[in-house]
Amino acid sequence: xxxxxxxxxxxxxxxxxxxxxxxxxxxxxxxxxxxxxxxxxxxxxxxxxxxxxxxxxxxxxxxxxxxxxxxxxxxxxxxxxxxxxxxxxxxxxxxxxxxxxxxxxxxxxxxxxxxxxxxxxxxxxxxxxxxxxxxxxxxxxxxxxxxxxxxxxxxxxxxxxxxxxxxxxxxxxxxxxxxxxxxxxxxxxxxxxxxxxxxxxxxxxxxx
Amino acid sequence: xxxxxxxxxxxxxxxxxxxxxxxxxxxxxxxxxxxxxxxxxxxxxxxxxxxxxxxxxxxxxxxxxxxxxxxxxxxxxxxxxxxxxxxxxxxxxxxxxxxxxxxxxxxxxxxxxxxxxxxxxxxxxxxxxxxxxxxxxxxxxxxxxxxxxxxxxxxxxxxxxxxxxxxxxxxxxxxxxxxxxxxxxxxxxxxxxxxxxxxxxxxxxxxxxxxxxxxxxxxxxxxxxxxxxxxxxxxxxxxxxxxxxxxxxxxxxxxxxxxxxxxxxxxxxxxxxxxxxxxxxxxxxxxxxxxxxxxxxxxxxxxxxxxxxxxxxxxxxxxxxxxxxxxxxxxxxxxxxxxxxxxxxxxxxxxxxxxxxxxxxxxxxxxxxxxxxxxxxxxxxxxxxxxxxxxxxxxxxxxxxxxxxxxxxxxxxxxxxxxxxxxxxxxxxxxxxxxxxxxxxxxxxxxxxxxxxxxxxxxxxxxxxxxxxxxxxxxxx
Numbered sequence: 001x002x003x004x005x006x007x008x009x010x011x012x013x014x015x016x017x018x019x020x021x022x023x024x025x026x027x028x029x030x031x032x033x034x035x036x037x038x039x040x041x042x043x044x045x046x047x048x049x050x051x052x053x054x055x056x057x058x059x060x061x062x063x064x065x066x067x068x069x070x071x072x073x074x075x076x077x078x079x080x081x082x083x084x085x086x087x088x089x090x091x092x093x094x095x096x097x098x099x100x101x102x103x104x105x106x107x108x109x110x111x112x113x114x115x116x117x118x119x120x121x122x123x124x125x126x127x128x129x130x131x132x133x134x135x136x137x138x139x140x141x142x143x144x145x146x147x148x149x150x151x152x153x154x155x156x157x158x159x160x161x162x163x164x165x166x167x168x169x170x171x172x173x174x175x176x177x178x179x180x181x182x183x184x185x186x187x188x189x190x191x192x193x194x195x196x197x198x199x200x201x202x203x204x205x206x207x208x
Numbered sequence: 209x210x211x212x213x214x215x216x217x218x219x220x221x222x223x224x225x226x227x228x229x230x231x232x233x234x235x236x237x238x239x240x241x242x243x244x245x246x247x248x249x250x251x252x253x254x255x256x257x258x259x260x261x262x263x264x265x266x267x268x269x270x271x272x273x274x275x276x277x278x279x280x281x282x283x284x285x286x287x288x289x290x291x292x293x294x295x296x297x298x299x300x301x302x303x304x305x306x307x308x309x310x311x312x313x314x315x316x317x318x319x320x321x322x323x324x325x326x327x328x329x330x331x332x333x334x335x336x337x338x339x340x341x342x343x344x345x346x347x348x349x350x351x352x353x354x355x356x357x358x359x360x361x362x363x364x365x366x367x368x369x370x371x372x373x374x375x376x377x378x379x380x381x382x383x384x385x386x387x388x389x390x391x392x393x394x395x396x397x398x399x400x401x402x403x404x405x406x407x408x409x410x411x412x413x414x415x416x417x418x419x420x421x422x423x424x425x426x427x428x429x430x431x432x433x434x435x436x437x438x439x440x441x442x443x444x445x446x447x448x449x450x451x452x453x454x455x456x457x458x459x460x461x462x463x464x465x466x467x468x469x470x471x472x473x474x475x476x477x478x479x480x481x482x483x484x485x486x487x488x489x490x491x492x493x494x495x496x497x498x499x500x501x502x503x504x505x506x507x508x509x510x511x512x513x514x515x516x517x518x519x520x521x522x523x524x525x526x527x528x529x530x531x532x533x534x535x536x537x538x539x540x541x542x543x544x545x546x547x548x549x550x551x552x553x554x555x556x557x558x559x560x561x562x563x564x565x566x567x568x569x570x571x572x573x574x575x576x577x578x579x580x581x582x583x584x585x586x587x588x589x590x591x592x593x594x595x596x597x598x599x600x601x602x603x604x605x606x607x608x609x610x611x612x613x614x615x616x617x618x619x620x621x622x623x624x625x626x627x628x629x630x631x632x633x634x635x636x637x638x639x640x641x642x643x644x645x646x647x648x649x650x651x652x653x654x655x656x657x658x659x660x661x662x663x664x665x666x667x668x669x670x671x672x673x674x675x676x677x678x679x680x681x682x683x684x685x
């Protein structure tokens with residue numbers, strides 16, 4: 001019986017006639033956190049997009065939850081992705097965005113109050129997300145991904161805009177998620193965050 | 209310095225313009241020499257009031273004192289006198305006020321007619337129009353400088369809207385004689401009113417000119433940033449970006465009062481629109497009142513305009529509650545986090561535009577029926593029958609991509625047609641026209657028996673929403 005949540009073998013991605021990823025292998029099982037590190041432009045975000053089914057590799061094989069990843073509702077019910085800041089819905093407060101996620105999923109991993117506390121957003125709960133600072137909006141993005149049930153978290157530079165103190169809290173949140181059996185793949189430049197999460201480090205090299 | 213060629217070109221252009229417009233203006237002025245039609249005067253005046261309220265609202269929303277990005281960054285924050293920095297802006301506002309005032313004046317005399325002293329009454333109307341234009345603009349400039357004046361500007365807008373409603377109601381019958389009395393007022397009284405309007409406008413312009421020197425830089429910079437977004441969206445021919453800029457600016461400045469979601473599952477996506485609409489009561493009130501416009505146009509004798517208003521208004525009402533669908537189409541990150549199946553999401557997203565579009569159309573058609581523009585029959589039932597088509601059209605509009613400027617420009621004898629903006633503008637409208645075709649035909653032919661048209665409309669609407677849902681969701685769930 002397979003125990004892997006993610007299995008990527010020999011992934012190659014060409015963009016504009018140039019190889020961005022070449023022969024990348026990555027596996028992750030339930031409860032594991034994997035930090036994908038590497039210089040700018042080595043293809044960390046591209047690898048995450050391949051795992052999310054948003055980009056087809058030129059060669060190689062990717063399986064997520066025992067099937068090729070696909071941009072369908074069924075896939076996204078199991079997988080949560082955060083990358084660039086989402087476009088927030090107009091007319092809804094921070095709290096209502098979180099409540100919408102819980103309502104749509106008919107229940108969440110965390111209650112809205114727990115999520116507001118975990119991501120230090122209680123004081124900003126009645127504001128529209130656009131009234132928040134960049135770091136606070138990043139915390140809300142992460143809260144939106146973590147409040148809902150999922151089996152796999154794909155995080156693209158989760159440390160973006162966060163202050164040092166909150167990065168330590170984020171590590172705790174991710175560790176708890178993994179302890180519940182979820183898998184986390186994050187592209188990051190923050191080795192300290194990766195270390196505090198107890199993540200397995202995978203360093204990508206520039207494809208030549 | 210301008211050379212003689214520039215001067216010659218300007219003079220020649222002005223002469224050509226006068227030659228072209230003098231004939232239509234002369235014939236229009238000739239047609240003014242008539243008694244006001246009592247059945248149309250009230251509606252005509254109401255439309256003038258609506259136009260003036262829109263003018264004031266636009267001026268207030270624009271700033272109205274704005275400067276270029278470079279001036280906002282450098283000259284505005286320098287020790288230069290504020291009036292010097294704002295010189296070009298002041299001239300532009302003056303030109304806009306005078307030209308808008310002239311249009312208002314012509315519209316006013318067209319609604320009221322001129323039973324005697326045609327040229328004097330025309331002059332009075334133009335003075336009233338220009339006075340209203342200049343005075344209104346001066347009031348919004350003062351409003352930019354001080355919140356107390358801004359309250360006056362808001363009160364004037366509210367008063368004008370109420371006057372429009374009152375005039376429309378009076379013109380519809382109960383007080384028709386009052387508008388007739390207004391139209392036939394003695395010329396001396398009209399001159400006195402014009403004098404008062406000119407005096408008030410002069411006072412306000414003088415106050416605004418004084419206030420220009422102490423206009424806070426922050427107010428000008430904020431307005432300039434808004435107009436910069438508008439200019440960028442206009443240059444890029446991207447109206448979508450423009451509406452998002454306005455929407456985001458609105459919410460960024462507000463503290464909301466969170467409420468729990470009363471529904472769960474995919475239907476929460478529909479409730480999202482209800483909540484957003486409830487939080488913009490003024491906009492909703494304007495939308496509700498606008499369903500009287502087709503009846504007003506009918507009363508003013510503009511039946512063709514009324515038909516266009518019915519279609520545009522119903523589609524506009526439906527499109528006003530598709531913000532969530534638009535957001536998801538622009539950036540699907542949140543919809544991926546919510547992970548609602550495409551068919552369920554489309555159904556939930558279609559409900560608010562279907563309900564609001566149907567309600568607006570029913571009310572507008574009932575109004576037109578009451579105004580006597582339609583044959584006998586339950587015309588309001590066409591609203592619910594059109595609901596699915598309006599919802600499909602509004603969702604198609606919400607899902608359109610930005611304008612594709614790489615598409616070719618077609619040269620025609622009537623001028624060049626850029627296909628990119630044209631296709632963008634028609635996306636959604638096309639589905640509304642096809643989906644509401646039986647209603648449009650019924651409005652054109654005014655049938656004695658409406659039932660076959662109702663049946664055809666119901667079937668067409670269901671066909672359109674079914675086709676749209678199938679095309680939008682494909683085989684994915």
